[in-house]
Amino acid sequence: MPEPLLDIRNLRIEATSYPPGEPPRHVVLVDDVSVSVEKGKVLGLIGESGAGKSTIGLSAMAYGRGGVRLTGGQILLNGRDIREAPVGALRNLRGKEVTYVAQSAAAAFNPARKLMEQVIETSLAHGVMPKAEAEARARSLFAQLGLPNPDTFGDRYPHQVSGGQLQRAMTAMALCPKPDLVIFDEPTTALDVTTQIDVLAAIKRAIHETGVAALYITHDLAVVAQVADDILVLRHGKKVEYGSTDHIINRPEQTYTQALVSVRSIDHVEKTAAKPVLTVSNVTARYRGTHFDVLKNVSVDVAPGQTLAIVGESGSGKSTLARAITGLLPPTSGRITFAGRDLSRDLAGRTKDDLRELQMIYQMADVAMNPRQTVGTIIGRPLEFYFGLKGEEKRKRIQELLDQIEMGKGYENRYPAELSGGQKQRVCIARALAAKPKLIICDEVTSALDPLVADGILKLLLELQAQQQVAYLFITHDLATVKAIADKIAVMYKGEVRRYGSKTDVLTPPFDDYTDLLLSSVPEMRLGWLEEVLAHRKMESAGN
Amino acid sequence: MKMPLSALIGLVLTGLFLFVAIFAQFLAPYPIDSAVGGVWESPSSTYLLGTDTIGRDILSRLIYGAQVTIFVAAASSILAFSLGAILGFVAATKGGWVDQVLSRLVDLVMAIPSLIIALVVLSVLPLNLTVLILVMGVLDATRVFRLSRAVAVDITVMDYVEAARLRGEGGGWIIFREILPNALSPLVAEFGLRFIFAVLFISTLSFLGLGIQPPLTDWGGMVKENKDALVYGKSAALMPAMAIAALAISVNLVADWILSRTTSLKGGRGA
Structure with missing residues (x-):
């Protein structure tokens, strides 16, 4: 078995919360979680809000949001423990070896600067490559991510492109410095389903072609099933189930996972009705x-x-x-x-x-x-x-x-x-x-x-x-x-x-074009759905 | 929640000032307006803080002055807040031309330094406590209007205000039950500040001779009466000035504490 790129062992993360009118309380956000990601693989972190998935994601950069402390366990990146690493070493690691894609691209870009400047910023800051090379790499990433006019895309400002395009631009930003690991934190949650499918496909292809490892954080099991090799199901900061995507989706063992997989199984018989109200x-x-x-x-x-x-x-x-x-x-x-x-x-x-x-x-x-x-x-x-x-x-x-x-x-x-x-x-x-x-x-x-x-x-x-x-x-x-x-x-x-x-x-069916697009874009809770839809769409457009 | 030391000090001092103001008649050792000693006597066991420019006991005058100063400042601040907050909320909820008219009127008043307006108005009108309070209250209401309108504009776009509108609620419920409770903490903090500005304002007016008129006195007037003492190295003018400063600081300490407390209340803005 190859050495894992990221190996988190018995991670424990704590914080102090200040509930109004009460004495400060000590809370454990993540308790005894162990996961590992190999090179070129994608690990999905899934759970409801407050399950600790983003906290674990950020810990892969040895980063904790305000007041959060990494108090136990090991975070091994390429074999060295970064939990206790000095700040200088971490600064060199963040944005170079590990990069991050946030949920809201619109809030993450500086509206006053062109996309290209921002996409290559970290590569230049870390001295990974000279400016001309970084720009060339950014353009090839734009093309890989299916962005329109990849050669001139970088000259636009964030407000001149759509939400889905902006999310892909941020993915390009994360991939530009050739990192070992990319953390995707709910990258498609804020997008419409019809846009989500494009971004999802672009991210999946980019991960595959660049060969990076990735942590994919989301609350939508159907989405993560399309991109991840392994899935870790979290609840209240604890591991519920950890296994291959096939295992989690098709043969979940824990009741919580089963509930997540079978969600929206309400049987509703359609009612026909009398006079409208x-x-x-x-x-x-x-x-x-x-x-x-x-x-x-x-x-x-x-x-x-x-x-x-x-x-x-x-x-x-x-x-x-x-x-x-x-x-x-x-x-x-x-x-x-x-x-x-x-x-x-x-x-x-x-x-x-x-x-x-x-x-x-x-x-x-x-x-x-x-x-x-x-x-x-x-x-x-x-x-x-x-x-x-x-x-x-x-x-x-x-x-x-x-x-x-x-x-x-x-x-x-x-x-x-x-x-x-x-x-x-x-x-x-x-x-x-x-x-x-x-x-x-x-x-x-x-x-x-x-x-x-x-x-x-x-x-x-x-x-x-x-x-x-x-x-x-x-x-x-x-x-x-x-x-x-x-x-x-x-x-x-x-x-x-x-x-x-x-x-x-x-x-x-038969559907009109828009309804068809809308319906076929809803992620289904099974493996290979994304490929099927894309292949189907390609075939149709080739037929036309 | 534990009360911070600064708030405790502020509360005790503010309480002391209020106590003195309310019971001035019983506390003052000498009458307000009779010369009981020599001119500018130094503090002694007979005259704890010395005597003033015509030999009146400074401590007694400070105590009576506290009554007038605090009463006028409080009354004008309360007037400013009732007027400013209600009009500010109305402007924010109604919008449109109501908002335009009110806001432009306030701009107009604020464009002229308030001290100058006050001096002009007070030199025309009869000088008594009611007029003084009204003029100060209305001038200060413009500042409160600005603040409460800004705060309320943020609140009126919340879904719960829309829900109240859809329910058919009238302006009264929306202003007093939906908006006011959520706007209270910045307003309370502002009240502390405004009260202090009112103390300074009335002191300034009195110093310029257009404020409190004899036989009553206030701290600003006392500074004016005794300002020449400074030349002779006497402490007479410093006493009322220090009283003003002490009141300002102690009320501010309390306002700070209230602000930090109310913002962390259940679901408040800061929570």
Whole structure:
């Protein structure tokens, strides 16, 4: 067996946290984790947020974010322990032997400097190669990563290229100084599925062609299955399972891994329905002071007890449609009928009942709740405001709602900061339910959550729908979620509805080009999926 | 949470100043306005801090002066905050022309040095405590308006404010229940600062003769009365100046502590 390039043995990482109003607490972020990566191999680190995957990734550079201490074990890079290495040696190692690709390329590039300068910066700073050679290497990397016009690409500024291209430029930056190891920290998480697949393919090819070793950190098992040779599953800073990708995906042993692999397996039978509760007809809208329609002639409807999923990539107008329906962005033309009555275009013209029966749940539960109000106040306010409930009556109803969202007793007096991500989203659901709505608009409600938690939220939403016959307008970019819960689907692209109908109709071929691209870009939880899709696309484009 | 030493010192001193201000009538050893000794006597057991330019007991006048100084500064700061914060929040939540009109008006007032406006206005209006407090409060409200508008603009774009709007809540609920609790910590810290500026402002006005009028007195006025003592190496003018400095520092220590405490409150901005 060849000597591993990176060998982490019994790593232990600790930090001191300062919870508000309490004495500082000692926390163990990573506990007794051992992994190794050989030259030319890719190790996937997977786990939910707070599992310690980024912390382990950064430890491969012997780096800890503020307050984080590497307290135990060994980190052997090319056979030497870098955990106790002096700062000078580490400075020489970072950016030369080990490089890093961050999640948000947009935030990682300096907007005032051209891409080329930034891509070759580390190579020059470390004296790896002269400037002309570095530029030539960068251009060849641009070509390898499938960037358009590789010879002139470097002359552009970060704002002149798309998000997916920027992410690839950062990969080029990491590969430029010919490192031994590259750490990819969620490189595709912020991208749309249709872009993600290109970036994923580019990264995979670049890793293969340059022969570097890589750590690939993500929370999406389907993505990591496409690029990694081995996978380490983490939870709460501890190893859950470690093995080859084939082993983890096809024969997981631990229950947690099994749950991750089988996530989104909700069986949802499509419901056909009677008279719609919400009808949007020919709605066109634009933002004030602009001359560009962000919604063009959109017509959709949804019936009681039904879920209409609006899918599309960012910028497709999905959230704008929600704003038009809620009255935050009055449409320039078109009609919105709700519960048998015409809805006023803007918020000010709507009755209290209009507002009550149309509720909204947001993507980020953190900012959707006032941090200075207790859960009791947050849920209690709609009860008081719409139904005039007070005192004991209100308290009883709050408890009822908390029971419905499966949170039980003792939560009324907590503040949002004292809840977990999933609990926060549940409280937002309870706040919407408190108004006894006929329609709830769910704007990406699960995209900020870890897969297992998101699953719980979706199941809860479906249960509540079955009990109360509330309709959902479910905005999402995640097609797996759509398959799990939708009765009807509208595919949006550039402000238009491209495809609309019942779930089976929309998801059954023949597809239009865009829907096909969108559907085939959703990573599937099996090995070799990426190659299949790419080969298929190549064949099709060759046939045309 | 353990209270830092600096906050404790600040709290004790501020408390002492307040106590003296409230119970001035009982604490002062001599009346405010009668000459009880010689001119500029040095501190002695009879006159703990000496006597002033016409032989009045400086300690007694300092104690009465504390009452006036702190009362006027507090009243004008409270006025400035009620006015400035509410208008600032309204401007931030309403936006559009309401915001434009209010903001430009504030710009207009702020464009002229406040001391000059105050001198002009006070030389026209009758000089009494009410007018003084009103003028200082309104002038200071412009600074508070700027701050609270800036803070509130950040908060109004949060989803929870949008959720409240979609629920149909009126302006009152949005301003006082959604925005105010989240804007409180920078405002409280600013209150400490503004209070001190008000103390300095009233002292300045009195020093220039347009502030507190005899027979009442305040610390700024006392500095003015005794400034000639400096030439003769007497400490009379230093006493009120030191009182102003001590009050400024102790209130600031408390404000700092409140700021660090409220920002780390549950889910606050700093948490």
